[in-house]
Amino acid sequence: MNESPDRPRAGLSRRDLLKAGGAALAATAAGPYVIGTRVAAAATPKPGGEFRFRGYTPPHFDPHLTASYTTMINLSFTHSRLLKHKAGPDVKPGTFEIVGDLAESWTQSDDKTYVFKLRKGVRWHKKPPVDGRELTAEDVKYTFDRFTTIKGNANQHMMTTLAKTEVVDRHTVKFTLKEANAFFVDFLADPMALCIVAREAVEKFTDLKKPEAVIGTGPWMLDGHEPKVRTTFVRNPDYFIKGLPYIQRIEGIDFNDPAARLAAFVTGQIDAGPEFPGMMIRRQDWKIIKDKRAKLRYVEFPSNVMTHAGMRTDKAPFGDIRVRRALSMAIDRKAILTATAEGVGVMNPPIPAGLINLAIPYDQLGDGLKWDAYNPTEAKRLLAEAGHASGFSTTLEYATYGSQELIDAVQMAVKFWKDVGVDVKVVEKPYAAYFATAYQGKQDGMMMGPQFPALDPWNFMAQYLPDEPKNQSHVKDPALADMILNTRRILDDKKRLAQIHAIQKHIANQAYYVRFASGVYIAALDPALENFAPNLGYDYGGRMMAAWWNK
Amino acid sequence: MLRKYFFKRLLVAIPSLVLASLIVFSLVRLLPGDVVVLMMEENQYADDIEAMRAKLGLNRPIYVQYFEWIGRALVGDLGESLYTRRPIARDLLTRVPVSLELGAVAIFFAILLGIPIGIVSAIRQDTAHDYVARGGAILGLSVPGFWLGTLVVVLPAIYFKWSPSIQFTKLADNPWGHVTQFILPGLLLGIASAASIMRLTRTQLLEVLRQDYVRTAWSKGMSERVVVLKHSLKNALIPVVTVLGIQVAQVLSGTVIFESIFGLPGMGRLLFDAISERDYPVIQGINLVVVTTVVSVNLVVDVVYAHLDPRIRF
Numbered sequence: 001m002n003e004s005p006d007r008p009r010a011g012l013s014r015r016d017l018l019k020a021g022g023a024a025l026a027a028t029a030a031g032p033y034v035i036g037t038r039v040a041a042a043a044t045p046k047p048g049g050e051f052r053f054r055g056y057t058p059p060h061f062d063p064h065l066t067a068s069y070t071t072m073i074n075l076s077f078t079h080s081r082l083l084k085h086k087a088g089p090d091v092k093p094g095t096f097e098i099v100g101d102l103a104e105s106w107t108q109s110d111d112k113t114y115v116f117k118l119r120k121g122v123r124w125h126k127k128p129p130v131d132g133r134e135l136t137a138e139d140v141k142y143t144f145d146r147f148t149t150i151k152g153n154a155n156q157h158m159m160t161t162l163a164k165t166e167v168v169d170r171h172t173v174k175f176t177l178k179e180a181n182a183f184f185v186d187f188l189a190d191p192m193a194l195c196i197v198a199r200e201a202v203e204k205f206t207d208l209k210k211p212e213a214v215i216g217t218g219p220w221m222l223d224g225h226e227p228k229v230r231t232t233f234v235r236n237p238d239y240f241i242k243g244l245p246y247i248q249r250i251e252g253i254d255f256n257d258p259a260a261r262l263a264a265f266v267t268g269q270i271d272a273g274p275e276f277p278g279m280m281i282r283r284q285d286w287k288i289i290k291d292k293r294a295k296l297r298y299v300e301f302p303s304n305v306m307t308h309a310g311m312r313t314d315k316a317p318f319g320d321i322r323v324r325r326a327l328s329m330a331i332d333r334k335a336i337l338t339a340t341a342e343g344v345g346v347m348n349p350p351i352p353a354g355l356i357n358l359a360i361p362y363d364q365l366g367d368g369l370k371w372d373a374y375n376p377t378e379a380k381r382l383l384a385e386a387g388h389a390s391g392f393s394t395t396l397e398y399a400t401y402g403s404q405e406l407i408d409a410v411q412m413a414v415k416f417w418k419d420v421g422v423d424v425k426v427v428e429k430p431y432a433a434y435f436a437t438a439y440q441g442k443q444d445g446m447m448m449g450p451q452f453p454a455l456d457p458w459n460f461m462a463q464y465l466p467d468e469p470k471n472q473s474h475v476k477d478p479a480l481a482d483m484i485l486n487t488r489r490i491l492d493d494k495k496r497l498a499q500i501h502a503i504q505k506h507i508a509n510q511a512y513y514v515r516f517a518s519g520v521y522i523a524a525l526d527p528a529l530e531n532f533a534p535n536l537g538y539d540y541g542g543r544m545m546a547a548w549w550n551k
Numbered sequence: 552m553l554r555k556y557f558f559k560r561l562l563v564a565i566p567s568l569v570l571a572s573l574i575v576f577s578l579v580r581l582l583p584g585d586v587v588v589l590m591m592e593e594n595q596y597a598d599d600i601e602a603m604r605a606k607l608g609l610n611r612p613i614y615v616q617y618f619e620w621i622g623r624a625l626v627g628d629l630g631e632s633l634y635t636r637r638p639i640a641r642d643l644l645t646r647v648p649v650s651l652e653l654g655a656v657a658i659f660f661a662i663l664l665g666i667p668i669g670i671v672s673a674i675r676q677d678t679a680h681d682y683v684a685r686g687g688a689i690l691g692l693s694v695p696g697f698w699l700g701t702l703v704v705v706l707p708a709i710y711f712k713w714s715p716s717i718q719f720t721k722l723a724d725n726p727w728g729h730v731t732q733f734i735l736p737g738l739l740l741g742i743a744s745a746a747s748i749m750r751l752t753r754t755q756l757l758e759v760l761r762q763d764y765v766r767t768a769w770s771k772g773m774s775e776r777v778v779v780l781k782h783s784l785k786n787a788l789i790p791v792v793t794v795l796g797i798q799v800a801q802v803l804s805g806t807v808i809f810e811s812i813f814g815l816p817g818m819g820r821l822l823f824d825a826i827s828e829r830d831y832p833v834i835q836g837i838n839l840v841v842v843t844t845v846v847s848v849n850l851v852v853d854v855v856y857a858h859l860d861p862r863i864r865f
Contacts, residue, residue, distance in 0.1 A: 059634045059828075209636055227635065227642070228816045228824065229719045255717045255814040256824075259701040263708035264717040292709055 045531065047246045049549035053540070054261060054274035055252015057227045060209030063195050064147050067154035069277070069538050072192050076541035077233045077250055078125070079195035079216030080240075082106075082116055082140065083188045085455075087543040089533045093301035093523075094356040096455055096537070098189045102135065102196060102217065102240075111180035111491065112163075116140070118171040122240040125221045127212075129200040132238065135217050137173040141165045142199045144175075155193035161488075180489045182496055186456040191539035219245040219545045228254050246548035258282070265524070266292045273524035277453070279534050281524045283342050289524060299523040302346040304354035304455070304536050307409065309396070309448040309514040310441065310472030317392055318445075318473075324511040325371045326382040330420040332374040336412050337517045340405040345517040347372065350507040351460045351500070352518055354536060358457045360501040368508025372515070379420045391421025394445035398426070399434035401450065409516060410448055441472040455537050457500050461487065464507065473512045480506055553857060560853045564846050571842040572624075575835055576617050606633075607832070620835075629836035634828045639836040642821060647840065649719075649817035653809065654802045656737025661744035661798060666791070668745075669752025674779055676757060684749065691746030696805055700739050700812040717814045736813040740805045744798040751794055755787035789859050796852030800845045 056070035063075055084101040091097070100106070106116045118137060126132040144165040147153060161181040166174045177184060188194055197208060198215050205213040214222040217240065220233035233250040253270060255261060261274035262285050272279035281289055289296065311318040311327070318324060337345045346353040349360045363369070383391065396414065400407050414424045424446065429438065438447035452459060452470075461484045463470040464477065483503050490496040507513075523534035532547035604610045608619065623630065629639040672684040708714040715735050720728040759765060760783055768778045806819030818837055825833035 060636055226719075226816070227637075228820060229814075253717055253814075257701075257704075257812045257814075259705045260714075260717055260812055260814060263704045263714035266708045267712055267714045269714070269717050288709060292712060 045246050045546075045548040046550065047243075047548065048248045049246075049551075050249040050251060051247050051272075051529070051544065051547070051549075052251045052253060052270045053272050053279065054264075054270060055231050055254050057231070057254045060207075061211060061214045061222075062208035063193055063197070064150050064153050064155075065207060065209070067192070069192075072538045073540050074222075074231055074252070075195050075214070075216070076191055076218075076539045077220040077544070078214050078218040078222050078541070079197070080122075080218050081189060081191070081195050083185060084542050085189055085191070085535075085537070085539060087533070087535065087539070088546060089531060091533055091535060092356065093299065093533070093535045094304070094354050096186075096189070096357075096535075098185055101189075102140070106185075108491075111489070112177040114175045114177075114184065115168065116173050116175070118173065119240055120171055122217050123238045124198055124217055125215045125236060126238065127215045127221070129204045130198045130215050135196070136170050137167040139196055139198060140173045141167050143194075143196045146197070146202070147194065153193075158187040158190065158193060180491065182488050182491050183456055183458045186458070190455065191537055191542065218541060220250055220541065223249075230254060241545075245545045247544065250544065262288070265289065268293065271526045271529065273522070277536070277538065278540060279523045279525060280521045283344065283519070283522060286522060295527055297525045297527040297529075299525070299534055300520050301523075301534075301536075302352070302354035302356075302520050303518045304352040304453045305450050306348045306352040306518050307406065307448065307450045307516045309413065309446055309516075310438075310443075311394075311446045311513075312443070312474055313512060314474040314476065317386065317388060317394075320386045321510060322382040322386040323388065324514075326379040326386070326420065327417065327422065328371040328511045328514045329373065329375045329379040329382070330416045330422070331413055331514060331516075332416055333372065333517050334374070336409050339412060340408050341517075341519040344520045346520065347517050348515045350504040350513075350515065351457055352453075354518060355455065355457070358497070358500060360504040364501070364505075365508045366505045368505055368511070371508070371511045376416075376420050383420060383422070388421070391423060393423040393425065395425045395427050395443070396446040396448055397429055397434065397438035397443045398448045399429050399431045399438075401431065405519075406450070413448065413514075413516075439472070440469045441474055443472075447472055453536065457487075461500070461503060464512065475510075475512050477510065477512075480510075553854070556857050557854050560850055564850045567846050568843060571846065572621055572839060573617070575838040575842060576620060578835075578838070580613070624836075624839060629839070630832040632825075632830055632833050634825070634830040634833070639833055642833075643818065643836065643840060646816060646818040646821045649815055650803065650806045650810070650819055652733055653737055653740065653806055653815060653817060653819075654799065656733045657741035657744065657802045657805070658795070658798065660738045660741030661748055661802075662795075664741070664745035665748025666752050666788075669749040670756060670779065670784065672749065672753040673756035673760065674775065681753075684753075688746040688749045691742045691749075694742075696739060696743060697808045697812065699742070700736070700809055703735060703739060704812060715813060719814060719816055732813075732815070736809040736815065740802060740809050743805075744802060747794060747798065748791055751791050752787065755790055756783060759783045759787045785859065789856060792852055792855055792859060796849045799848045800841075803841055803844065 056073055058071035058074055059066055059068055061071060061075065063071060063079070080102045082101060082103045083098050083106075085091075086097040086099045100119075102118055102122060103116045104119045106114060108114050118135070118140065122135040123132045124130040124135060144159070144162065148156060148159050148162060161177045161179055161184065163176045163178045166176070168174050175184070195216065195218075201208060201213045201215045207213070211222060211225040219236055219239045219241075221236050223232040223234040225231045231252045231254070233252075235245055235248045239245065253264075255264065258275075262282075264270050265274050265281070266289060273281040275282055309327075311324065313319055313324070333347065334343075337343055347362045349362055349365055351359045353359045353362060365372075383389065396410070398406075398410055410426060414426055417424050434449065437443060439449065441447075451463075454460060462468050463472070464475045464484060465471060465481055466476050480503065483499065483506065487496055487499050487503070490499055508515075521534075525532065525534070528549055528551040530548050530550045532543060535543060601610070608616050611619075620630075627640050629643070631637065632639055632642065635642070668684045668687075672681045675681050704714055716728075716732060720732055722729040756779070760779075765778060765783055768782050773782075803819075806815075806817055807823050808819070809815070810817045810820040811823055818840065822834065822837045825831075825837065
């Protein structure tokens with residue numbers, strides 16, 4: 001969906017909506033848009049060179065004691081996981097094929113048992129106290145035992161179904177689950193938490209917070225860390241895939257002013273777009289960048305950050321499905337997209353459209369689709385039918401996240417609700433207060449904000465389970481909860497996906513949340529960087545591993 | 552005599568510091584709502600609320616907390632950052648010099664621009680030079696520093712494909728590069744102070760130039776250079792020195808913005824990050840350092856003031 005910004009139209013028909021969502025999804029299904037110059041691929045990768053990107057200073061480096069993306073991005077260069085997501089130019093952004101990392105192969109002997117064969121000859125970085133010894137199944141067991149038992153691990157929920165980890169032999173490890181969980185391998189590949197750590201490092205440094213404790217088996221080794229200045233990595237000469245990585249040195253430069261970031265990128269001080277999450281540029285900067293830094297390669301793909309408005313469905317008036325549907329139909333999503341993202345975006349089913357292999361194609365949402373179509377007349381009719389002919393008043397809690405686009409979206413939504421008679425009083429909260437309250441469903445009426453950009457479907461579906469803290473709409477739908485919990489027990493990929501699609505249709509039809517469109521990211525890269533493609537998620541190191549400079 | 556005066560001023564400065572430390576200490580505790588709950592839920596700084604309170608020492612009587620905190624601060628222990636778990640004093644040891652360098656360059660430019668332009672403006676009163684200088688000063692005072700900083704970073708990048716380096720250069724790595732990286736942010740940070748100093752220098756000099764002893768100097772046939780620079784300027788500069796002390800506080804607060812824009816890892820940026828991360832021991836520690844610096848600078852200003860005008864003894 002690439003369009004020029006224009007004035008918001010009075011309305012968007014269901015046909016328009018289908019076209020918009022369909023076009024975007026069609027584009028993503030066909031692969032990312034690739035625009036700009038690309039140098040001819042050389043036959044042989046050239047080792048060496050330096051890659052400079054906008055880096056991040058983490059609170060610390062212990063992956064089991066923080067959920068911070070700043071820690072995970074840095075560790076993606078230095079650590080390995082059992083499994084990882086495939087990377088490279090042939091991978092469509094928004095897709096996450098699982099391949100082995102430390103695991104050479106894996107088998108599932110029954111619903112609850114997974115056996116992983118580890119690669120042989122994998123060595124830890126040559127740093128004390130581990131000093132390059134071989135990685136074994138004991139290391140994997142140690143990591144999972146620590147992950148599941150350490151206090152303060154915000155990602156522990158990923159392994160709640162893990163009953164025990166056993167060493168079968170030096171290079172074989174067995175996981176036994178308490179119950180079937182089809183998402184178990186998704187979590188193992190997740191770049192957010194499950195990197196394998198060394199016992200000696202934990203024992204020597206008490207935990208893994210210090211830079212000295214960053215000892216992994218990954219393609220690069222931590223070379224230097226100056227908080228809020230730079231973090232540097234050097235090539236691991238003993239990396240277990242011979243010849244990789246190609247790039248000798250990685251430098252993450254930490255600077256937090258958006259104008260300085262734009263200037264640095266335009267003047268070639270960094271090699272990839274500086275915006276979060278991963279080598280992006282802001283759409284409003286695109287024209288300047290295209291004019292001033294020629295020959296860049298651009299890749300566009302939909303964001304998996306989805307903003308929605310939740311409401312207390314356990315209370316009147318939101319318990320009435322007609323009210324929820326009316327609130328959804330009152331919103332002109334196209335107008336908001338035009339005002340906040342230059343009209344470029346994708347309509348979201350309950351799992352963000354950016355996750356193209358998991359989200360149900362928008363035009364297949366079925367009955368739920370019509371509640372997304374802008375139709376204030378029908379919205380008023382539904383409200384009248386629900387006994388609110390003269391509307392009602394409520395509150396909406398949100399935090400700005402420092403985003404003017406989000407502020408504009410909230411203000412426009414409030415205006416659209418006002419148009420159908422619903423008087424929404426906006427309560428702006430500091431981020432921390434919002435995070436501690438409305439983000440966890442502790443609001444009186446409504447809340448609105450972006451959701452965690454997970455790469456797996458479970459995170460998005462789990463927020464409809466009655467006891468989940470992120471169930472911001474207080475959904476108590478036993479049939480839906482059954483469907484969601486049942487997905488963990490469906491081990492056949494196709495059947496599970498069909499169930500995930502059915503869940504999305506059900507959620508959309510119930511209008512538990514008012515979903516808004518997501519923007520389309522623009523990744524901008526030096527065209528001489530070969531064998532690299534951007535994607536969603538924080539696995540910077542995994543995507544850089546086979547990249548090389550053709551200059 | 553001057554020594555006695557210095558010790559008297561030092562005695563006055565101590566209660567100021569104690570009061571300031573009480574204010575710094577009380578700030579977080581006066582915030583509405585339970586800040587510990589917010590810090591805990593957002594950043595998982597501890598296992599539970601009670602552990603968090605214990606970690607921050609908030610489960611003890613407030614006077615115990617204060618005396619313990621100030622006692623440790625007196626021996627250079629400002630506690631540990633909740634976010635990075637590093638000792639705050641150790642972080643400040645690397646951050647403070649960066650901010651001081653930036654501040655010194657800013658004050659250097661403020662003096663370099665403010666005093667000469669103020670002199671020219673006064674001795675060429677109501678001429679084109681004066682109007683331009685006064686107009687420039689109004690502009691310097693009214694243009695927000697963050698806007699100017701952003702323009703200086705972005706516009707050259709767009710029009711000339713040049714922008715200041717985003718990489719901080721250490722003194723040991725490249726002394727010349729280290730010094731030059733402060734010039735642009737220091738100049739921009741110093742502009743507002745230069746404008747204040749220029750206006751004050753002009754006003755004070757005009758007043759002095761109208762005094763009888765200056766008229767006598769003119770009547771004795773002395774040159775303009777001697778009358779202005781030798782006989783008038785020293786007296787005119789006494790209030791300017793006082794204002795310079797106040798400018799130090801302004802410059803230190805300005806480092807928060809300029810260090811962020813220019814990627815300088817100083818105390819201002821540490822404060823900015825600590826506020827974003829609700830790392831209140833760091834906020835408290837930085838505020839204490841800033842307050843101590845400002846009180847110390849004002850103590851020095853008082854002494855310089857007394858040196859410039861020996862009549863002053865209060």
